[in-house]
Amino acid sequence: MLDTPPAVAVRPAAPPVPDAPGLRVRGLRVRYEAAGPWALDGVDLDLPPGRRVAVVGPSGSGKSTLAAVLFRFRDPDAGQVLLDGVDVTTQEPDAVRARVTGMPQDPHVFDSTVRENLRLARPDASDADLWAVLARVRLADAVRAAGGLDAATGAHGARLSGGMRQRLALARALLAGTPQRPSPLLVLDEPTAHLDPGTRDAVLADLLAATADRSLVLVTHDLTGLDRMDDIVVLVRGQVAQRGTHAELHARPGWYRTAYETATRAAIQHSQHRHSDRLTMSGSAGAGQ
Ligand SMILES: Nc1ncnc2c1ncn2[C@@H]1O[C@H](COP(=O)(O)OP(=O)(O)OP(=O)(O)O)[C@@H](O)[C@H]1O
C-alpha cells in the first residue's frame, strides 16, 4: 500500500543563525536638519572582525558623518548599525564606545599634560606604555624635546603643532581599552592629515602593524598605501559609489582611479621638483649641456 506523501512537512529546525560578528551597516541615512539634504543616503558596510576598510571620497561626501555614527555621537535617521548583530541604538553610548574607539577628524586635546591626555584612554597605563605608543606614532622625540610626559598641552592643545595634536590623539586612540582587551573596532578619521608624506606613510605602516588583529575603519584623503587595506569604500554625496580593493578600483574608471592618478602625479611632480632643487643647489644641474 502506497502512502500519499503529506502535503506539508515540518522540517527540522534550522540551526540558529549566529549573528554576524563585527560591524554591519544597513541602509544608513543621516541628515543634519529635518527635510535637509542627506549627508548619508543609504550606506551599507560589512566589516568582519580583524578586517580593515578605508573610506574615501570627495570633501563633504559624508565620511566624518559615518564616523560620528560609529562613535555613537549621532543616531541614524534611518537604517541600522549593528555590532555583533546588536543594534547600537539599543545600547548605552558608553557601552558602544567601549568597543568602538578611535579619533574624530578634529580631535580634542585637553588643557593638561601629555601624560594626562593619554591616560584618558587607559588610566592605568605606565609611563613605559605611554612612551611606547608615542614612539609608535612618531611623537616621542617631540615630546622629549618639549619636556617629557609632563609637558603642558595648552588650551585645546595650543602648545602643540597641528601634527602633534593629531598624533597625540592617534596615540590616545591606540591606547584605548586594556592591553588584554583592546577595543575591537578602531575608527580613525584622517589620522595622517597634518603629516608630511614620508611621516604619513610611516605612521600608516605602524598603525596597520599595531592594529593587526583589530577591525579598522580608516577615513582618509590620502590615497597612497591603500593596497594594504582589505577593502575600500568610495562615498560620493552620501552614497557608496564604488567598493573593492585598490587593485580592483584602480583597474576601472571612476572616482577612485581619477583621484589616485591625480594624487600620484602630484607626488611625482613634487619629488621631481625637490630633486631638481637639490641638483641646482649642488651646482650640477645642466652641467655639460
Ligand atoms: N554639524 C553639521 N551640521 C550641518 N551639516 C553638516 C554638519 N557636519 C557635516 N555636515 C554636512 O554633511 C555633509 C557631509 O559632511 P562630512 O563632514 O561627513 O563630509 P566628509 O566626507 O567628512 O568631508 P571632508 O572630507 O571635508 O572631511 C556635508 O554636506 C556637510 O556640509
Ligand SMILES: [Mg+2]
Ligand atoms: Mg571629514
